[in-house]
Amino acid sequence: MEKIRYGLLGTGGISVQHLEAAKLLGDCMEIVALCDVDEKSLAEKGERYGIKRLYNRIEEFLQDPEVDVVTILTPPHIRKQVVMPCLQAGKHVFVEKPFSLTLEEAQEMVEAASASGCWIGVNQNYRWRPEVQRMRSIIENGLIGEVLMMNMNQSFWRDEQQGWRNTTEYLAMSVMGVHWLDRFRWLTMDEPRSLFSSFRTSGLLSSKGEDITSVVVNFNRGAIATLTHSWVSRAIRGEADNTEIIGTRGTIVQKAERVRLYLQNTDEIKEWLTYNPSEERSKVFVESFADSLRTFTNDIQKNQESCISGADNLKTMALVDGSYRSSVTQQPVHFSFG
Numbered sequence: 553m554e555k556i557r558y559g560l561l562g563t564g565g566i567s568v569q570h571l572e573a574a575k576l577l578g579d580c581m582e583i584v585a586l587c588d589v590d591e592k593s594l595a596e597k598g599e600r601y602g603i604k605r606l607y608n609r610i611e612e613f614l615q616d617p618e619v620d621v622v623t624i625l626t627p628p629h630i631r632k633q634v635v636m637p638c639l640q641a642g643k644h645v646f647v648e649k650p651f652s653l654t655l656e657e658a659q660e661m662v663e664a665a666s667a668s669g670c671w672i673g674v675n676q677n678y679r680w681r682p683e684v685q686r687m688r689s690i691i692e693n694g695l696i697g698e699v700l701m702m703n704m705n706q707s708f709w710r711d712e713q714q715g716w717r718n719t720t721e722y723l724a725m726s727v728m729g730v731h732w733l734d735r736f737r738w739l740t741m742d743e744p745r746s747l748f749s750s751f752r753t754s755g756l757l758s759s760k761g762e763d764i765t766s767v768v769v770n771f772n773r774g775a776i777a778t779l780t781h782s783w784v785s786r787a788i789r790g791e792a793d794n795t796e797i798i799g800t801r802g803t804i805v806q807k808a809e810r811v812r813l814y815l816q817n818t819d820e821i822k823e824w825l826t827y828n829p830s831e832e833r834s835k836v837f838v839e840s841f842a843d844s845l846r847t848f849t850n851d852i853q854k855n856q857e858s859c860i861s862g863a864d865n866l867k868t869m870a871l872v873d874g875s876y877r878s879s880v881t882q883q884p885v886h887f888s889f890g
């Protein structure tokens with residue numbers, strides 16, 4: 553099959569993971585062009601990764617016939633503004649999370665992709681982290697039975713002094729919580745029925761957005777999922793990173809890289825150290841991008857809807873968007889996904 557050729561729109565912080573991931577995917581894709589309004593970062597990434605087709609104007613970038621897919625790596629508040637011209641230029645689009653700041657805008661982009669005949673996908677790369685793959689495989693193989701409850705906590709100290717994370721009003725839930733709400737869908741393999749949330753902005757950070765969040769989600773088949781996520785915990789990073797999944801036949805407890813399985817009717821505990829954090833932290837991160845990109849690339853090659861399609865992501869975005877609304881109204885938000 554022919555390699556799919558990607559162009560990156562945005563050569564800031566996260567572009568490095570995409571460029572490194574592409575090195576692992578030489579059989580199916582390559583990054584052939586870069587575009588950024590920041591000439592310095594554009595030139596630096598071009599030089600470092602040997603990419604010659606460099607653009608500082610999106611109009612010229614989108615006319616490049618060598619680019620099949622545009623990966624959107626610009627800040628989240630300018631999604632529609634950059635995604636729509638890509639679709640109009642006949643490019644497939646791979647958008648970094650969060651898909652958008654609002655569900656409404658995400659819906660508009662999915663509709664525009666469908667009308668243009670181009671595929672749109674969202675980089676929910678955390679689905680492919682090794683600890684998550686392990687939990688998913690345990691659940692998929694029926695080892696804990698039906699999922700009754702999922703509790704997840706992730707907290708750390710993250711004070712963004714500059715850039716879009718400093719000024720955005722959509723902070724913890726939009727930037728990181730989107731991964732955890734998507735994880736609920738990915739691991740329950742079910743869709744949400746309703747949620748209730750409470751957010752706070754502590755004032756401890758330079759950032760303007762919320763930094764303390766709590767969400768309870770009810771799923772269609774009855775699972776209850778609770779998320780607590782904060783950017784102002786003084787705990788050592790990785791210490792407060794855990795998921796507990798209670799099923800009818802067993803329980804999974806994940807703490808950072810460690811996953812344990814407790815089964816009913818036996819005292820035996822199964823344990824997996826899914827990666828070595830002192831040596832493999834950055835490798836595991838890049839590989840999660842590679843797995844996500846391989847999934848989207850192979851689906852484009854087969855001309856089929858991806859499990860990380862924009863349409864799929866509307867359900868994750870509904871949770872993110874709903875959690876912002878519920879935190880303001882202090883009322884539950886209801887969904888009607890099949």
Ligand SMILES: NC(=O)c1ccc[n+]([C@@H]2O[C@H](COP(=O)([O-])OP(=O)(O)OC[C@H]3O[C@@H](n4cnc5c(N)ncnc54)[C@H](O)[C@@H]3O)[C@@H](O)[C@H]2O)c1
Pocket residue numbers: 561562563564565566567587588589590593610624625626627628630634648649650675677715716727
């Ligand atoms: N999947 C993950 O694990 C992960 C991790 C980090 C960031 N991200 C996501 O990646 C995206 C980018 O984050 P980042 O940390 O790289 O941000 P960043 O601020 O480091 O980089 C953004 C880049 O976009 C460029 N840019 C802004 N407007 C532009 C325009 N109109 N045309 C061309 N270039 C433009 C900026 O010059 C900058 O180089 C965000 O959506 C973020 O949430 C995802």
